[in-house]
Amino acid sequence: MQEDTYKNIIQSVLTTLSDIYWSKMIKFIQEKNISLSEVTGFLVNPEKLIIYMSTTHLAIEYCGKEILSELKDKAALEIQFHDYTLDNPSPLQFFEKILGFQFDGTSGVSLPLLDFQEELIHPTNRGMDKLIDLGWNFAAQNSIMGFNTNGCYVPEGKFARLVNCSFFDGIDDSLHTRIIKWIDFIPLYYDDTSDDTYDKISINLSPYADLWLSDLSYQYPMPTDFKYSKLPKINRFIETYGNTDNTEPQITSFLEKPDYQFIMTMGFACSAVHGQLICEWQSQDKTPIKPDFFIVRSNGYADIVEFKLPYVKGNTVVGRENCEQFSSEINSYIAQTRVYKQYFDDPANRTWFEQKYGFKVYKPRRYLVVGRRWDFNSDIWMEIKSEYPDLEILTYDDLVDNVVIQFYL
Numbered sequence: 001m002q003e004d005t006y007k008n009i010i011q012s013v014l015t016t017l018s019d020i021y022w023s024k025m026i027k028f029i030q031e032k033n034i035s036l037s038e039v040t041g042f043l044v045n046p047e048k049l050i051i052y053m054s055t056t057h058l059a060i061e062y063c064g065k066e067i068l069s070e071l072k073d074k075a076a077l078e079i080q081f082h083d084y085t086l087d088n089p090s091p092l093q094f095f096e097k098i099l100g101f102q103f104d105g106t107s108g109v110s111l112p113l114l115d116f117q118e119e120l121i122h123p124t125n126r127g128m129d130k131l132i133d134l135g136w137n138f139a140a141q142n143s144i145m146g147f148n149t150n151g152c153y154v155p156e157g158k159f160a161r162l163v164n165c166s167f168f169d170g171i172d173d174s175l176h177t178r179i180i181k182w183i184d185f186i187p188l189y190y191d192d193t194s195d196d197t198y199d200k201i202s203i204n205l206s207p208y209a210d211l212w213l214s215d216l217s218y219q220y221p222m223p224t225d226f227k228y229s230k231l232p233k234i235n236r237f238i239e240t241y242g243n244t245d246n247t248e249p250q251i252t253s254f255l256e257k258p259d260y261q262f263i264m265t266m267g268f269a270c271s272a273v274h275g276q277l278i279c280e281w282q283s284q285d286k287t288p289i290k291p292d293f294f295i296v297r298s299n300g301y302a303d304i305v306e307f308k309l310p311y312v313k314g315n316t317v318v319g320r321e322n323c324e325q326f327s328s329e330i331n332s333y334i335a336q337t338r339v340y341k342q343y344f345d346d347p348a349n350r351t352w353f354e355q356k357y358g359f360k361v362y363k364p365r366r367y368l369v370v371g372r373r374w375d376f377n378s379d380i381w382m383e384i385k386s387e388y389p390d391l392e393i394l395t396y397d398d399l400v401d402n403v404v405i406q407f408y409l
Contacts, residue, residue: 009201010051010081013058018074021208025216026071040220041068043182048078050374054094055085055190056156058203061098061183065235066220080374085190085199091153099178100373101169103151111152113160113185119221120165122146127168130175159207160185164221166405174392175269177401181220230262230407234400237263241310241396252276252292252307266403268305268367270295277357282348291340294361302361304340308333308370310396330370334391337366341390366391373397 025044028034036044042064052059084097092110096102104125111122121143123131128147146152154160162183169176189202222231240246240254255264256275264273274294281288293305313329326334343349344361354360373395 006053006081006083009203010079013051013203013205014049014079016205017208020205021212021215022074024212028213028216029071036068036071039068039216040182040218041065043215043218043220044068045071045074046077047072048080050080050082052082052094052098053085053188054091055088055192056091056187057094057154058186058188059094059098059183060186062181065238066181066222066231082374085192091156092151095152095154098183099167099169101167101171101176101178103149105147105149105151107148108150109148110150111146113152113154113162115159116161116163117144117165118163119143120146120162121167122149122152122165123168124170126170127175128170130170131168154185157187158185159187171392175402176398177405179401179405231404233260234263234404236260238400244311248292248307248309251309255293255307263399263403264293264295264305266406267399268295268303268402270303271298272296272359274302274357274359279343279349279353281343281346282352283346289339289343294357294359295367296359300360301364302359303365303367304337304361305367305369306333306337306340308368310370310372312371312375330393333368333370334388337368337391340364340366363390368393369396369399371395 022044025039029036029039029044042062045064045068046062047064050061050063052061082097084094087093087097089097092103095113101124106125122145125148162180164182165180167178167180169178186203186205188204189200191200237254237260241251252275254260256273261273265271272295274296275292276290277294279289279291291304292307294302295305296302312327315327341364344353344364350360350362368391370393375395
């Protein structure tokens with residue numbers, strides 16, 4: 001189907017939803033003088049909508065803050081669209097594409113998603129192994145949990161909604177967290193068998209005309225006490241990297257502040273964080289290096305984290321089919337972290353560093369934080385990334401999710 005046709009379809013869907021759903025909620029809030037703290041912020045006034053399309057469903061994922069301080073002009077709403085109709089994925093594969101990783105269960109059982117599924121927690125088997133390794137407390141969870149399944153799917157012709165659901169995968173030595181705050185799966189009719197120029201698509205949005213009031217009254221689950229006090233600070237971090245005027249040094253300086261270092265310690269499961277340490281070469285005449293952060297593990301050894309901007313300049317994966325590779329921008333970032341590896345390969349450098357700073361670095365795992373989750377094509381990105389065994393690439397969304405999920409444990 002032509003790209004312009006998809007744009008027209010999505011625009012039609014959003015216009016209809018605005019008329020029968022969002023506008024009604026906002027009008028009710030204004031007429032009844034309801035406090036914005038009493039409604040689910042990202043549902044009423046989303047910052048971004050990510051729309052996924054298969055041959056059986058249109059999925060709409062909501063992104064934004066749980067609590068609003070003000071209503072923003074809907075003209076500022078960012079829309080991203082992912083078309084999977086040409087791939088014709090199965091319902092299981094469609095859900096995996098949305099998550100960004102594949103399930104590896106051995107039970108032969110797949111989990112059908114309900115019309116309303118709240119606080120589902122479902123790790124892959126790889127993710128389960130990593131959660132156990134980290135000492136994750138399963139008994140503390142008041143949630144529906146899935147284990148050792150072949151994945152999740154929405155039955156054809158059925159509406160499904162996921163709210164505050166968490167999915168985990170383990171890759172190499174890292175835990176990957178995917179939080180879905182709110183996503184609706186809307187059944188559609190898709191027919192590409194006709195000889196006509198265009199495919200036939202039919203989407204029924206009429207249920208939203210009756211959902212707006214109950215959704216407006218819904219209380220999104222939020223952590224309390226100490227954990228709740230951290231959420232505004234998470235928002236300050238999001239606002240910092242979300243400001244295109246801010247530079248990389250401004251982002252890392254923000255994370256160095258004592259009030260915000262918990263983002264690093266929780267996000268990378270470390271005991272201490274040290275930023276901007278100068279590393280002088282001992283055996284070679286080279287310019288000193290200065291990684292953004294050293295994150296010290298419980299065993300006293302540190303890994304390295306490097307931050308780049310959350311806005312990439314173009315496609316992160318380039319090249320023709322079967323010859324894909326990271327873009328020159330991403331490769332330049334990887335090359336920079338490779339210098340850090342070379343530095344700590346030298347025993348003289350390691351000894352000097354430990355004597356000066358008081359902790360050890362040996363064969364450090366390198367973490368590169370760059371871009372947003374939607375900047376990377378999940379399937380190809382994962383394949384290319386596997387070629388770098390001691391390098392982990394995370395998006396800013398991954399880092400935030402790694403922290404926020406712990407507020408619900």
